Amino acid sequence: MNAISPDITFDLADTALRELNAALHAATGESNARRWRVLNPNGRHAVAVGINAPLTVEIEGHVGYYCAGMNAEASVIIHGNAGVGLAENMMSGFVHVRGDASQAAGATGHGGLLVIDGNASARCGISMKGIDIVVKGSVGHMSAFMGQSGSLVVLGDAGEALGDSLYEAKLFVRGSVKSLGADCIEKEMRDEHKVLLAEKLKAAGLEGTVDVAAFKRYGSARQLYNFHVDNASAY
Amino acid sequence: MCGIVGLFLKDPKLEGELGAMLASMLCVMTDRGPDSAGFAVYGSGAKDKVKLSLRATASYDFEALAAGLSLPAAGLPGLVVRGTHAIVEIPAARETAVRAFLVERHPEVAIVGTGERMEIFKEVGLPASVAETFGLPSMRGTHGIGHTRMATESAVTTAGAHPFSTGADQCLVHNGSLSNHNALRRALKREGITIETDNDSEVAAGYLTWRMKQGASLGEALDAGLKDLDGFFTFVVGTENGFGVLRDPIACKPAVMAETDQYVAFGSEYRALVDLPGIAKARVFEPEPATVYFWERAQ
Numbered sequence: 001m002n003a004i005s006p007d008i009t010f011d012l013a014d015t016a017l018r019e020l021n022a023a024l025h026a027a028t029g030e031s032n033a034r035r036w037r038v039l040n041p042n043g044r045h046a047v048a049v050g051i052n053a054p055l056t057v058e059i060e061g062h063v064g065y066y067c068a069g070m071n072a073e074a075s076v077i078i079h080g081n082a083g084v085g086l087a088e089n090m091m092s093g094f095v096h097v098r099g100d101a102s103q104a105a106g107a108t109g110h111g112g113l114l115v116i117d118g119n120a121s122a123r124c125g126i127s128m129k130g131i132d133i134v135v136k137g138s139v140g141h142m143s144a145f146m147g148q149s150g151s152l153v154v155l156g157d158a159g160e161a162l163g164d165s166l167y168e169a170k171l172f173v174r175g176s177v178k179s180l181g182a183d184c185i186e187k188e189m190r191d192e193h194k195v196l197l198a199e200k201l202k203a204a205g206l207e208g209t210v211d212v213a214a215f216k217r218y219g220s221a222r223q224l225y226n227f228h229v230d231n232a233s234a235y
Numbered sequence: 236m237c238g239i240v241g242l243f244l245k246d247p248k249l250e251g252e253l254g255a256m257l258a259s260m261l262c263v264m265t266d267r268g269p270d271s272a273g274f275a276v277y278g279s280g281a282k283d284k285v286k287l288s289l290r291a292t293a294s295y296d297f298e299a300l301a302a303g304l305s306l307p308a309a310g311l312p313g314l315v316v317r318g319t320h321a322i323v324e325i326p327a328a329r330e331t332a333v334r335a336f337l338v339e340r341h342p343e344v345a346i347v348g349t350g351e352r353m354e355i356f357k358e359v360g361l362p363a364s365v366a367e368t369f370g371l372p373s374m375r376g377t378h379g380i381g382h383t384r385m386a387t388e389s390a391v392t393t394a395g396a397h398p399f400s401t402g403a404d405q406c407l408v409h410n411g412s413l414s415n416h417n418a419l420r421r422a423l424k425r426e427g428i429t430i431e432t433d434n435d436s437e438v439a440a441g442y443l444t445w446r447m448k449q450g451a452s453l454g455e456a457l458d459a460g461l462k463d464l465d466g467f468f469t470f471v472v473g474t475e476n477g478f479g480v481l482r483d484p485i486a487c488k489p490a491v492m493a494e495t496d497q498y499v500a501f502g503s504e505y506r507a508l509v510d511l512p513g514i515a516k517a518r519v520f521e522p523e524p525a526t527v528y529f530w531e532r533a534q
Contacts, residue, residue: 141485
């Protein structure tokens with residue numbers, strides 16, 4: 001009956017954060033202890049960073065900076081808000097914040113899925129490198145700045161300079177976009193993009209609740225990052 | 236880095252706890268600013284009186300100073316000495332004369348702030364020791380703001396500690412750094428604004444004072460600052476009735492707010508707010524960049 005995993009509970013009111021993180025780093029996910037609960041995070045920074053195993057970690061409350069940073073394979077669910085740099089440099093796995101996320105959520109992420117139930121502040125998905133981010137609310141300014149690959153799906157609105165200096169990250173916004181950043185343009189939503197968007201929405205648990213036709217697609221105009229021989233003298 | 240906290244009480248039942256709550260918030264922000272700390276508390280006051288927040292050296296004889304300010308008709312001014320600071324309460328009608336007297340006869344004493352209810356205290360050292368020295372935990376009031384400083388633009392001195400006064404019952408704390416403060420300081424001095432230190436935040440305070448002297452409201456002055464102040468800032472300004480918040484358009488410096496039926500609280504990080512009553516059920520949010528917010532009680 002290995003499928004029924006016992007809970008491991010860490011109460012950060014009386015346990016040092018480093019004990020929690022060390023225990024998470026030591027866990028392989030192969031034992032029964034796959035389901036972890038963290039109580040009283042109280043805005044602490046670096047909660048559940050650097051996990052490298054298929055664990056499930058549920059955090060009961062608001063967290064500070066860099067929660068679930070560098071995550072690989074684990075599912076981290078935050079029942080609260082998250083501070084700056086949520087799931088920063090995530091490699092794989094799943095991070096879900098039930099409230100809002102502060103700036104630079106999903107920054108530099110290489111893979112995995114980040115779902116934000118509320119709003120994300122500025123620079124959501126900055127320099128993203130393969131992560132998929134679904135924001136049910138709105139995102140702040142400079143989101144997906146220099147995004148290289150992966151996707152950012154926003155059900156609400158986007159702030160100023162969306163996708164500035166964008167490479168090949170794919171951006172979908174259902175609401176308004178305050179302004180587009182340098183070299184970011186609206187692009188045609190073809191069937192293949194609708195299929196891709198539907199996949200991301202499904203992965204975020206939104207299948208059948210959101211109409212993919214309501215979104216607009218934004219991407220790189222590819223004028224900034226491609227080398228043009230005409231510009232050789234400028235280098 | 237620097238840490239900012241602010242607390243505005245909606246529920247008068249908490250007024251006796253204001254100092255203790257603010258002290259706790261301030262101490263959590265120690266690792267954002269271990270160099271110096273300061274705070275402004277809005278406590279009791281009388282319509283026809285003015286409180287001068289004065290600062291001098293350790294064991295300065297404030298009683299002798301107060302005696303020198305007495306009038307045959309009015310008697311000794313109110314005096315509360317707390318460490319290197321003293322709050323002197325005088326008839327409002329005498330403020331100009333007393334200020335001139337202090338400047339001329341007591342250059343060793345700095346006037347940190349004035350107002351009907353505002354008291355400002357600030358000193359070099361860890362926030363816990365600053366709060367303790369001035370007895371912050373036992374202070375009562377309707378609202379207060381505080382600052383922990385990690386110095387970047389000027390030296391670690393008491394004069395460089397925050398808050399900075401911007402006018403009667405008004406003060407400013409700043410997290411960030413301004414890059415055009417030298418040019419702006421020169422311009423403000425030409426306009427007759429007194430700026431005493433090399434500190435960039437004092438220039439921001441002087442800028443707001445200058446704008447308001449020209450007739451702008453505090454909100455308008457803050458709005459104008461978005462154009463004229465080059466650099467990073469999260470400002471919290473204390474006012475007679477509450478406090479205001481402004482972040483630069485890039486939102487370089489953090490800010491978290493929490494609101495319940497009992498209070499509105501500000502912290503550079505959520506950590507600063509976790510000991511507040513009922514915080515688990517508070518509405519927690521980030522103020523938008525380049526947007527002036529005020530939380531004030533109706534006049």
